[in-house]
Structure formats: C-alpha cells, structure tokens
Amino acid sequence: MAHVTGLSALTAYGPGLAALRDGVASGVPAVAPVTRFDTRHHRAHHAATLPGNPDLFEALRGLIDEACDQAGLTVQERAGTPLVLALHAGRDTAAKAVALAAACGLRGVVAVHTAACAASNSALADAAELIADLAEERVVVAGGSFVDPSMFAAFDSAGILTAEGVSRPFSAGRSGPILGDGAAAAVLERADSRPGQPGPWLRVAGWGNTCEAHHVVRPREDGRGPAEAIAKALARAGGPRVGYVNAHATATPAFDAAEAAAILRGLPADSADVRVSSTKALHGHCLEGSGLVELAVCALAFREGRLPVNAGFTGFDDGCPLNLVLDSEQAPETGHMLSLNTGFGGVSTALVLAAP
Incomplete structure (x- = not known):
C-alpha cells in the first residue's frame, strides 16, 4: 500500500x-x-x-x-x-x-x-x-x-x-x-521507507486498469470496461466498503450513462446507494491531469470531512440512477473512496483510496 x-x-x-x-x-x-x-x-x-x-x-x-x-x-x-x-x-x-x-x-x-x-x-x-x-x-x-x-x-x-x-x-x-x-x-x-515521515494524506490501497477497445470514442452502454477496473481495484484493496465515488463523468449523455452502469456493475450489490459526484463541473476537465487533481480533492474530503458536491445538477436522469452528492454538508461514510477515470479508446483506471 x-x-x-x-x-x-x-x-x-x-x-x-x-x-x-x-x-x-x-x-x-x-x-x-x-x-x-x-x-x-x-x-x-x-x-x-x-x-x-x-x-x-x-x-x-x-x-x-x-x-x-x-x-x-x-x-x-x-x-x-x-x-x-x-x-x-x-x-x-x-x-x-x-x-x-x-x-x-x-x-x-x-x-x-x-x-x-x-x-x-x-x-x-x-x-x-x-x-x-x-x-x-x-x-x-x-x-x-x-x-x-x-x-x-x-x-x-x-x-x-x-x-x-x-x-x-x-x-x-x-x-x-x-x-x-x-x-x-x-x-x-512505502510505510516503512522513512521512520517518522510526515503523516500521509491518504493511501492508494488498490488499483485496476482495463482497455476494452470497444470504439475509438463511444463507450459500451453496459459499462463493462470501467466496471472491471473497479472490481480489480477493490479486489487488490481487499474488498473494502467504498463510501464515495469521485467519478470521471464529463457530462456527455452517452458516457455518463455508461459510467453510471459501470459504477453499479463494478461495486458490490450492497453498495448501490454509494455517494457519487464528479468535480469536473467545478475545476473543469483537466484531461491528463484529471486523476491527480481529483486525488487531491479526495484527500481534502478525507481531511475536511466533507464530500464535494455534484455541481450543475438540474434534475435526475433515468439513465444515471446514482446517489449523487447534492448537499455540501455530507461527510464520508467510510474510510475508503473510489476514483475513476476513463479515456477515449476504452481505457479505464480505478483507484481505491484509503483514509490515512
């Protein structure tokens, strides 16, 4: 870890x-x-x-x-x-x-x-x-x-x-x-690399990579690729209960719906109500920098005890049946978060992040 x-x-x-x-x-x-x-x-x-x-x-x-x-x-x-x-x-x-x-x-x-x-x-x-x-x-x-x-x-x-x-x-x-x-x-x-090192922000407990190569720019509707990345990351982390997902979610109709399917498919059945938000609506889509910026967002959420809201929301979409963070006062429910990012060509990488 x-x-x-x-x-x-x-x-x-x-x-x-x-x-x-x-x-x-x-x-x-x-x-x-x-x-x-x-x-x-x-x-x-x-x-x-x-x-x-x-x-x-x-x-x-x-x-x-x-x-x-x-x-x-x-x-x-x-x-x-x-x-x-x-x-x-x-x-x-x-x-x-x-x-x-x-x-x-x-x-x-x-x-x-x-x-x-x-x-x-x-x-x-x-x-x-x-x-x-x-x-x-x-x-x-x-x-x-x-x-x-x-x-x-x-x-x-x-x-x-x-x-x-x-x-x-x-x-x-x-x-x-x-x-x-x-x-x-x-x-x-590594935890033992330097005795007395500064306290960690968080820990990278698990990771999973997939590349389904379904289409150059279109996702599979069932979210199979990202779902497999999520499952691999959770397995590597030892199967913890995730209390929050910082989603890729670029606000495109097809990709958001496919990602919602992936989150529900990749997480255990008892995690269907996990809290989800995409912070790209706030800081913008940072392309190759997205995962690192969102790692910082998750680290701050652990430290501050407050989840980032899913900004720009106007109403629920039947294609995205997720428990979105719409209240800025919601706190992390568990000591584990999931960060998911996907890219054109079907590449997906999920990270399981653990509280320090």
Missing part, C-alpha cells in the same frame, strides 16, 4: 491545496469566458483557466518541489526517487520529461503516461505497483494539462464541449464538459 506523504495542486481556483479546497467547498465552478485565445469561431466559449498563459512544465517543476518539500525529502532522497508523469504526447514530451526530472533533482523518468483522460490515474497506479512490488521505496507522480487553442478546437469541432457554459454531470439536460487548467504532484512512499 502506497502512502501519499506530499501533495500539491494548481487549478483554475488558484495555486495550492487551500485554493482548491475553498473553491470546491463553495460549489461555484471556476469557469469564465476564454480570454487566452480567440473562440469566436467555436460553439463553446468557456473554460476553467488560470490568468494568462502559464507554462505547464514550469508549473510542474514548482509542484514537484512543493510536494517533495512537504514530504520532507532530503536532497539525497530526491536523487534516489524516480518520476512518473501523466502528460499529453507531443514531439518534445520525452525530452522535456527528462529535463523536468533533472531540474527537480530526481533520479529520472520511469514512464510517461499518455492514456488521455485516464493518464493520471494510470500513473498513480503505476507508482503504487512499483512500491507494492518493492521495486521502489518511493515515487513522485506528476501531471497536468492547460487549456490550449488546439485541444479546445479539437474538442469543440467534435461537438464534445458544452456550448452552455455549464457542465452538468449525471444530470438531465447535460450537454458536455468544460475544459480546465489542472496540474498536481504527489509523493508516494
């Missing part, structure tokens, strides 16, 4: 975990009209963005340093620690990844996960497995995505983004996601 001893995040709510905590607790989406580039020829015109045009790799360098400092890693410990990344694949991604590890004083890059919206969860699962297999004492995981004109145009031209300016996961009348700036870093360690 991997303990998260250092954690940092940067979202459209601002830098730091406190900004993310306060923004999510407010229930008010960090969404505004896009000013970073011209959207006049697009259907969609909103996103959850930071001011200006920040550089992702510079942001990741700062986040990695912050997470390592919070975990209390020495220069020597950093030098023996590998980096696992979750990033969009580009021509210079590999070279930048190597330079990032060197700039942060880390040993080097073990892997760069590019599995679209499931990339961060896959990177976290990879790191947790390296620790569980005793291959590493600790691993730094980092990743993110900032809204850029090419990705915005690609999603918009495919008709995926909502033109409404509001994302409504699992809700009747939902019409798609809103993209968001998001990046985060986490230090994962």
